[in-house]
Amino acid sequence: MAERKINVIDEIKKASRSVTTGIEEKDIEHWVEIYIMGKAYKVPAALTIMQAMEYAGYRFVRGCGCRAGFCGACSTVYRKKGEYRLQTAMACQTRVEDGMFLVQIPFSPAEKPSYDLGREKPEPSVFLKYFPEIARCVSCNTCTKACPQDLEVMDYIQAALRGDFRAVADGSFDCIQCGLCAIRCPAEIVHYHVAQLGRRMYGKYLNPLEKNAEQRVKEIEEGRFKEEMDRLLKATDEELERIYAEREREPD
């Protein structure tokens, strides 16, 4: 039995080898050619842009973050051979394609205004107060086309102009603040900062504060659970094991 257990872990290890660092070239069947900042590299076809750059020999400092599509660090722009369109992507979430000419955007310069949410009121004018440039939106929709999260970016900027907090908050909720919208915008709007203000205003002022949590904080401050907690801290492990085993699960 013991021997088999070692094998299980070894088998998992073998199965988890990465194509970038763990598999021999001769075992890779499908290849594509990509151009990293204009230089051609032959890379396995099964890789993401990020993995392909690593395979080609790049070690990231910038341009790489969570590697899972949440952080917006790996903004990438590319054109495919023979196509006029400039496309955008997250390098960690996009498979390489033959003939991609690509470059990463390591940093996106953008001013973020300072505000004290407690002193603001949820009035439509708050957007224009901090981001007057949104009035320059020409509705070209380039921001929406650039968004790797497929958000309707222009729509939420228009909503900000109207002062519709809910539409800004809802429409921008999945924003990972990669900055591609702002880099592409001819009106020089920093969409993701506008969205951040909108979401916080909505969360603080327009989404009613929850009552249970408020009540519980008060109860804790009043010491309502103190005795019970003191008891748990002093209990023997056997007692706690029993309480754990006997606890009842609330119904689904």
Place this chain on the structure above:
Amino acid sequence: MPELRFIGGYPEYMRESIEVVNRTRPKRMEQPRAMTKEEREEVLKLHPDYAPGGKRKIRIGQNKGDIAPNEVVDLLEAYPLIQPGEIDLGKVDYETDILIIGGGLAGTTAALWANDSGIPKGKILLTNKLRHGDSNSMMAEGGTQAADRPNDSPAIHFIDAYGGGHFTNKRDVLRALVEDAPFIIKWLEGLGAMFDKNEDGYFEEKWGGGTCRKRMHACRDYTGLEELRVIRDEFRSREIPVLEFYPAIELLTDEGGKVVGAILWNMETEEYKVVKAKATILATGGFGRLHIRGFATTNHYGATCDGVVMAYRAGAKLRDTDTVQYHPTGAAFPQQIVGLLLTEKLRSSGAQPVNKRGEAFVFPLEPRDVEASALIRECYVRNNGITTPTGMKGVWLDTPRIDLINGEGYLERSFPGMVRMFKRFGIDMIKDPVLVFPTLHYQNGGVEIDPQARTNVEGLFVAGEVSGGVHGKNRLMGNSTLDCMVFGRRAGIFAAQYVKKGVRVGKLGLNHVERYVKELKEAGIRTDRRSPMLLPDYRGKAVLARMIDIF
């Protein structure tokens, strides 16, 4: 070999099993029962923590004789990146009251609360290895626990976490976690975080594995991202000084052994900077990128155990270094996203692990170590897994079952991040199940803290995943983001208190590093390994073989 044909994102050969899963769905309305204690013990033998090999004793330092994964011991038993003699500590680049190392949820929260506790913004410095916010925090999907519903209590939260941690959690620290939890949720709400709420304005609270109450507060499946971007926005609005791409590479101590700052390193210019601080808060996160036992990981690029290494050299005590958390459901297919997280919230919303024959083989919400072991057993012992084109094995996570239970549209509305990720690779998780296998997720132990986020070393506070004690040997879902904010806040408050009482910073030094090197040599540890690691290296083998260092 002929080209694989793909249908709906899956190779043709997997479709047969997918059809079985789709067909058997209505028959799987009842969940398998939860395991007994004995059944849990039996299946846990397959867990990578308990399976033989993979770990060894630490030979030097405070925790000499303790067991830790080989990958961690390799970093502890390694030489520093710098020679103490080559660093000029006479010139101080930044002098501050509180230095915070790491800008995820814990570090950023610490900065805000230090500021709220009377430390002026100019006397706080937050430094990041990568960008401010780059962290495992922002990848947290499922939620944050807080016992705030009337049928729940901090005591029940405590018992859930203590049992889930196999009765090894540090009790006073765990108490702080559960007692502060409702406050943290309220605090976030006041900052404008958008938690999921129902029509009556109450939080929509979900199950988490190993809990007996629904107490998971979520923001769709972007919980960590929402929490982090809100507090980071507050941080930026207050204009607290921040450095990016400046990892700490060693802590500094004075003659008395107090921690009094750190050496930072500019990753681009390779220049070092000296920071003198009255208090230092370490919030550097976990170690997923060490790929313990060869596992793929859910973790951020920068999760390389740096904080534990630096603190250990400065004399800090570690605890619970012997266990590692593997999340039961990492992506096993497609190859491009192997290891990435499929939140536990999917299972608490009705998704079921199912084997290749369409059988539900495990209660979906066992504690993570038990659930992960059951998946390993199904794939490698009972051979009921599905093999991918690259040789990985996995079982199905029946995601369409979520809409069957909650109504059409629920999955897409509640899990936009997951749905989007699979869609990018041609898979529709609303119609078809997705393939999963356990993935390296969390550093359970770390630098031991007390309820005030203090360590045994004066001047050194620790918060978040790099700390040890609060989760014992196994963390429950929803307690990590909570941990970051509870102990980030406490670190900020108590570091501020410590500073305000008056700290006499002596001469900045690296004596602790010299002592550590001496100890390494005396223990006969001869190696060219150096640490902290800072970043993993994923460059292709072929390139590395022909690389020459001339510039």
